[in-house]
Amino acid sequence: MRCLMCGKKIEEQGFSGLFYPGDLLCGECRGEWQKDGNYHSFGDFQVYTSYIYNDAFSSCLLQFKECGDEALMDVFLYRIRNELRKKYRGYTWLLMPSTAENEERRGFHHLKEMFSSLRMPVMEPFEKDSDEIQKKLGYEERQKMSSQIRLKRNITIPSRVVLADDIVTTGATMRGARNALAGKKIKIAYYAVAYVEKKQAFLNRGD
Numbered sequence: 001m002r003c004l005m006c007g008k009k010i011e012e013q014g015f016s017g018l019f020y021p022g023d024l025l026c027g028e029c030r031g032e033w034q035k036d037g038n039y040h041s042f043g044d045f046q047v048y049t050s051y052i053y054n055d056a057f058s059s060c061l062l063q064f065k066e067c068g069d070e071a072l073m074d075v076f077l078y079r080i081r082n083e084l085r086k087k088y089r090g091y092t093w094l095l096m097p098s099t100a101e102n103e104e105r106r107g108f109h110h111l112k113e114m115f116s117s118l119r120m121p122v123m124e125p126f127e128k129d130s131d132e133i134q135k136k137l138g139y140e141e142r143q144k145m146s147s148q149i150r151l152k153r154n155i156t157i158p159s160r161v162v163l164a165d166d167i168v169t170t171g172a173t174m175r176g177a178r179n180a181l182a183g184k185k186i187k188i189a190y191y192a193v194a195y196v197e198k199k200q201a202f203l204n205r206g207d
């Protein structure tokens with residue numbers, strides 16, 4: 001088997017092959033991923049992240065999201081699957097929305113593919129307006145909507161949920177989703193695969 005990022009042959013007998021059989025990245029590429037495992041504070045909520053968003057992570061995510069390389073879908077959670085299953089046992093994953101335009105352009109919902117490997121309950125209860133729709137709204141309408149994110153109609157939200165995204169930068173998306181859930185008596189946790197440190201944030205295009 002060859003590494004999906006660098007194309008080199010993966011040594012199944014090697015150290016990492018022993019502990020992570022079937023990993024789709026070679027030990028060298030995997031070694032460039034920087035572990036995190038911390039909570040990051042965004043005002044009144046905290047987001048748990050598994051990795052730091054560095055060059056290795058970002059090129060892998062870019063190849064998956066923007067180049068449509070769906071073979072990479074299992075790479076992101078591969079080494080943290082068991083940890084996440086344990087940590088969020090009994091929770092339902094609520095995926096952050098993409099705009100319809102982005103999803104159509106990609107032809108798939110990248111988060112759905114990413115989180116399906118957990119084999120846990122996953123929902124897509126949110127909708128997100130595109131910037132175009134926002135511009136068409138009048139000033140007052142825009143003021144009324146605190147974010148572009150709202151709940152879809154006729155959705156029942158389970159009592160324990162994790163708001164989930166691929167990366168977290170300013171926390172604005174999760175805050176919007178959290179606000180869309182306001183008034184519900186539910187327990188909310190926050191998770192992103194990678195944390196974008198402030199020095200990296202200007203390189204990140206969001207969504």
Ligand SMILES: [Zn+2]
Nearest residue numbers: 003006026029
């Ligand atoms: Zn590699």
